[in-house]
Amino acid sequence: MTKKIKLSELGSLFGDLDVKALEGVKIEGDVELDLGQVGLNPQMAYALGHETTQIALHLMNISRILGYPVDRMPGSSTTATAPKRLSRLIDSKFSVGRIEEWKNPIQEVVLGATSSDGGTRKSTITLGGENALPYYFDSPMPHRNHITMDVFDMPISMAKAVKSNYEDVMESPAEWAKKVVRDFGADMVTIHLISTDPNIKDTSPAEAAKTVEEVLQAVDVPIVIGGSGNPEKDPEVLEKAAEVAEGERCLLASASLNLDYARIAEAAKKYNHVVLSWTQLEINAQKELNRKLMKQCGVARENIVMDPTTAALGYGLDYAYTNMERIRLAGLSGDQELNFPMSSGTTNAWGARESWMVSSPLKEDSDWGPREYRGPIWEIVTGLTLSLAGNDLFMMMHPTAVQVLKEITRTLYGSKENEHVDISNWVSAVV
Amino acid sequence: MKVNSPLQVYKYLPQTNCGECGETTCMAFASRLIDRSMKLEDCPPLLTDEFKEKYMELESLLAPEIREVIIGTGEHAKAIGGDDVLYRHQLTFFNPTKFAYDVGDTMPEAELVERVNKIQNFRKFYVGNFLNLDMVAVRCVSGDASKFAVAVKKVSETTELPLILCSFDPAVLKAGLEAVKDKNPLIYAATGDNWGDVAELALEYKVPVVLFSPDLDKLRSLAVTFIEMGIKDLVLDPGTYPQGNQLKGTFDRFIQIRRAGIKEGQKEIAFPLMAVPMNTYLVYDEPVTASYWETVLASVFTVRYGDIMILHSLEPYALLPEVHIRDTIYTDPRTPVKVEPGVFEVGAPAKDSPVIVTTNFALTYYTVESDLSSNKIDCYIAAVDTDGIGVEAAVAGGQLTAARIKETFDKAGFDFAEKTSHGALILPGLSARLQGDVEDVTGLKVLIGPPDSGRIPGWMEKSWPPKAK
Ligand code: SF4
Numbered sequence: 033m034t035k036k037i038k039l040s041e042l043g044s045l046f047g048d049l050d051v052k053a054l055e056g057v058k059i060e061g062d063v064e065l066d067l068g069q070v071g072l073n074p075q076m077a078y079a080l081g082h083e084t085t086q087i088a089l090h091l092m093n094i095s096r097i098l099g100y101p102v103d104r105m106p107g108s109s110t111t112a113t114a115p116k117r118l119s120r121l122i123d124s125k126f127s128v129g130r131i132e133e134w135k136n137p138i139q140e141v142v143l144g145a146t147s148s149d150g151g152t153r154k155s156t157i158t159l160g161g162e163n164a165l166p167y168y169f170d171s172p173m174p175h176r177n178h179i180t181m182d183v184f185d186m187p188i189s190m191a192k193a194v195k196s197n198y199e200d201v202m203e204s205p206a207e208w209a210k211k212v213v214r215d216f217g218a219d220m221v222t223i224h225l226i227s228t229d230p231n232i233k234d235t236s237p238a239e240a241a242k243t244v245e246e247v248l249q250a251v252d253v254p255i256v257i258g259g260s261g262n263p264e265k266d267p268e269v270l271e272k273a274a275e276v277a278e279g280e281r282c283l284l285a286s287a288s289l290n291l292d293y294a295r296i297a298e299a300a301k302k303y304n305h306v307v308l309s310w311t312q313l314e315i316n317a318q319k320e321l322n323r324k325l326m327k328q329c330g331v332a333r334e335n336i337v338m339d340p341t342t343a344a345l346g347y348g349l350d351y352a353y354t355n356m357e358r359i360r361l362a363g364l365s366g367d368q369e370l371n372f373p374m375s376s377g378t379t380n381a382w383g384a385r386e387s388w389m390v391s392s393p394l395k396e397d398s399d400w401g402p403r404e405y406r407g408p409i410w411e412i413v414t415g416l417t418l419s420l421a422g423n424d425l426f427m428m429m430h431p432t433a434v435q436v437l438k439e440i441t442r443t444l445y446g447s448k449e450n451e452h453v454d455i456s457n458w459v460s461a462v463v
Numbered sequence: 464m465k466v467n468s469p470l471q472v473y474k475y476l477p478q479t480n481c482g483e484c485g486e487t488t489c490m491a492f493a494s495r496l497i498d499r500s501m502k503l504e505d506c507p508p509l510l511t512d513e514f515k516e517k518y519m520e521l522e523s524l525l526a527p528e529i530r531e532v533i534i535g536t537g538e539h540a541k542a543i544g545g546d547d548v549l550y551r552h553q554l555t556f557f558n559p560t561k562f563a564y565d566v567g568d569t570m571p572e573a574e575l576v577e578r579v580n581k582i583q584n585f586r587k588f589y590v591g592n593f594l595n596l597d598m599v600a601v602r603c604v605s606g607d608a609s610k611f612a613v614a615v616k617k618v619s620e621t622t623e624l625p626l627i628l629c630s631f632d633p634a635v636l637k638a639g640l641e642a643v644k645d646k647n648p649l650i651y652a653a654t655g656d657n658w659g660d661v662a663e664l665a666l667e668y669k670v671p672v673v674l675f676s677p678d679l680d681k682l683r684s685l686a687v688t689f690i691e692m693g694i695k696d697l698v699l700d701p702g703t704y705p706q707g708n709q710l711k712g713t714f715d716r717f718i719q720i721r722r723a724g725i726k727e728g729q730k731e732i733a734f735p736l737m738a739v740p741m742n743t744y745l746v747y748d749e750p751v752t753a754s755y756w757e758t759v760l761a762s763v764f765t766v767r768y769g770d771i772m773i774l775h776s777l778e779p780y781a782l783l784p785e786v787h788i789r790d791t792i793y794t795d796p797r798t799p800v801k802v803e804p805g806v807f808e809v810g811a812p813a814k815d816s817p818v819i820v821t822t823n824f825a826l827t828y829y830t831v832e833s834d835l836s837s838n839k840i841d842c843y844i845a846a847v848d849t850d851g852i853g854v855e856a857a858v859a860g861g862q863l864t865a866a867r868i869k870e871t872f873d874k875a876g877f878d879f880a881e882k883t884s885h886g887a888l889i890l891p892g893l894s895a896r897l898q899g900d901v902e903d904v905t906g907l908k909v910l911i912g913p914p915d916s917g918r919i920p921g922w923m924e925k926s927w928p929p930k931a932k
Contacts, residue, residue: 350791393920453742
């Protein structure tokens, strides 16, 4: 990159040109001139007539430093700044403003209800309420992030690193729910009623509702009720589940544009629950569904949480991240159809092969190392990235991932004190 | 940049629509300058004497808000900074965060060489390319200038990757610079104590330099002072604390500095930012924990404005998420997410080769394609038009259906009777529920492949060719 030419060569280089800019500049001696700093090479300079001005300025600077007499260039408006030696730091104060456009707070949504509010939960969780991007100094977040851990109503196949934590409870959703709250510190539990899928077990809505009751009895944290993802079956399954969980302010997952969302919205209203508004990585679809839930179905603002879809690290997280960040920025800047708290199916990270495969299927790759460490960090980074985009609630699976995500989000939230660490000598630290 | 519409740029162009730039009109070229997909130098007429003033004006109007700084030389040089926006959807972020991994000057030579080789040889295949690591940071642990110089020399003999020379002692930095004089390393760092001597080094050796101070007034003072001295290739390290409230403070500073640079146009502080995630090793003794937290910090500061960082762990469970989160944030959101739907050949498929169905989501398609070609499986891949949505989501959302699968083969004129001897197609494992529908609609034999295309080779051994009914 750095091309060095001699001043004597420069003279001949410009010799053939009618270079007005060089008039009045006297250069003597054979000084080495480094053109790397201004990003030129002699050929370029030759081709670009105008840049002779810059070169001339540069020459003047160099010459001046070296003590050669130089006159001011005629007609040049640019002031030449020769490198100076300073003996004291120039005093300067740093300041930066807040973002004025962020005037529209994110809706607060309460999940769970205690006995005083018609439920049986021991405590509730509040999502939302933000006035800025997450963890920004503009305005502290009123509520921290929360984690709800996945429980399934039947044994399912899962990555080995995940499965080893649940082998003892896989047959009992109630025991499974207890374990994630008691041992893994889950703020909430998600009961996924996947066995209701006609292609799996076709469990009846009434049977599925019993599982929900069991889970509600097993734990006293707020819960999320998830269907199987079958668009024909989910509305009736969620409706029945909502009925048996009346008054508990569960999060019903999910209403989407490709199923009978009105029926789910109706169940939420009738039995006092919150609707999860799920769309697929598409901000306009999210707006549309939220609008329909509010205007057409009459769901109150404080009963809507959004799931704009989570794609795993390396498998579309760029879309998921930017989609969420755009939604959050739009909400903060005044879009009343997008200023709701968000939820992420962070467990999707385990769909990435990097999280669970023994080794790379590609011979060209460097060694992938032990997968038991790769999996949890994949879930952590997926969740963490979305937390920075504004996600409030995380649906997760691996206990280590839960623990680390909790720690970092609480750190950025501002509730983690630490012993003062001195980093001023990190360079010479022995690690 | 100071302009945001093609019209503003057009005023400065020759306006002849000569086409030499490859665009049909000057206006089209102007919009390419605005979205930074072309450079001023691509318009030859603009480089002539006649337009020199316009060229210079445009150059300053188009300069990115955050200064671009080059580290290293020639084809191995790496650029950092150069950003114009605070959020990637507003344009795209430029110059992906550069990851430098450390070596210490007290390491035995063989160990040092092995570590440097590990850094330069790491690669991870992804969507048609390899993700790599970028630089080596040589830390002076010994406190001894001559030892440091020896280590720097050894590293530079082992790799062409650009270097960061790390010491707060100007004499040590000088010894290191002497060892790699022409390689344009980044020097770390000038502080409130040593700035005078480090500035001398930056001027003498014409190298970019990091300014370090967690106190933003001090950091700004350093920057203003260096600029005044004529040193413009600056990188700012506002101090990366490994945990707790101090870490939150670091997060605040990254956002404050970048906002000041981009939103408020404070030129004095509009430089690339450096994070040092390896500071987690100052507080965690257990190596997996330290590595995990290092990756967490690297992720936070890749998302929020770190342009270059110094890391320690070379464990795959650190490197893989790190290179992927960087790719996530720096992928240009303007490039299409889809591939053209159709039926494509991998290798040289014959009549007994499998026909594999996937979606036209670019990532899914390239993943399947690379898995098959890397394992030398000759086959056909049908990219079904799912509006660029991946398999699982497209099944749930109704974009991957039997009808759309049939349509893909029909449109491509792919006749199973003529092209294959088996009359079978393979659906992705995650779309197993479509099996019956697809059989009914296409009349073909439908096999269910594995949920991840990385497992196709193993699946083929067991399940291919299809057994006769
Ligand atoms: S080369 Fe320059 S003058 Fe010619 S069309 Fe392109 S922008 Fe216009």
